[in-house]
Amino acid sequence: QKEVEQDPGPLSVPEGAIVSLNCTYSNSAFQYFMWYRQYSRKGPELLMYTYSSGNKEDGRFTAQVDKSSKYISLFIRDSQPSDSATYLCAMSASGTYKYIFGTGTRLKVLA
Amino acid sequence: GAGVSQSPSNKVTEKGKDVELRCDPISGHTALYWYRQSLGQGLEFLIYFQGNSAPDKSGLPSDRFSAERTGGSVSTLTIQRTQQEDSAVYLCASSFNRGVIYEQYFGPGTRLTVT
Numbered sequence: 229q230k231e232v233e234q235d236p237g238p239l240s241v242p243e244g245a246i247v248s249l250n251c252t253y254s255n256s257a258f259q260y261f262m263w264y265r266q267y268s269r270k271g272p273e274l275l276m277y278t279y280s281s282g283n284k285e286d287g288r289f290t291a292q293v294d295k296s297s298k299y300i301s302l303f304i305r306d307s308q309p310s311d312s313a314t315y316l317c318a319m320s321a322s323g324t325y326k327y328i329f330g331t332g333t334r335l336k337v338l339a
Numbered sequence: 340g341a342g343v344s345q346s347p348s349n350k351v352t353e354k355g356k357d358v359e360l361r362c363d364p365i366s367g368h369t370a371l372y373w374y375r376q377s378l379g380q381g382l383e384f385l386i387y388f389q390g391n392s393a394p395d396k397s398g399l400p401s402d403r404f405s406a407e408r409t410g411g412s413v414s415t416l417t418i419q420r421t422q423q424e425d426s427a428v429y430l431c432a433s434s435f436n437r438g439v440i441y442e443q444y445f446g447p448g449t450r451l452t453v454t
Binding site for chain 1: 370374381382384389395430434436440441442443447
């Protein structure tokens, strides 16, 4: 079993839809949870990060962490065609430089 | 400012040949990472450099893989006697490694195809 599981998709939604992307994990030591966005033929870029449990909002993006269920989510409101990309979750334990990445979910937002 | 750059962007090589992949990190970043990204496999950690400390090589898949970082800046990942299973995108990232999280800035990657 992988430490981090993520549905690879692809996930296709119409423009304006609310998108929910999710990851599950098995290592209870993970404290930092990150979401990266990767456009085709580009490197990943950090979108958001959260520490421990709770929610964090940034514009149209909301990150949620439920440590009791070992489950994290990224919500995208009012999705746009420009949001079409692969979204990777990543996690690390406190004080470590090593991130464990999910496989990424490919999202397509249709105009 | 300039981001992380990698060269070449694409590399096609024959099985058994050696290849060198280059990474130029963001100026001033003390930490440098190499990852491998294969279809459906996510980002696989390969190696980590931090300042003058001994690198963490725990992710290198075999002794055919090696990396060095000269002068705390440019890094080269070398794959000897390439195999078809080495075909992947090789990503380099650099970071400051301070603050709450060690935000990694990624380069565009080198797409390696072994024929």
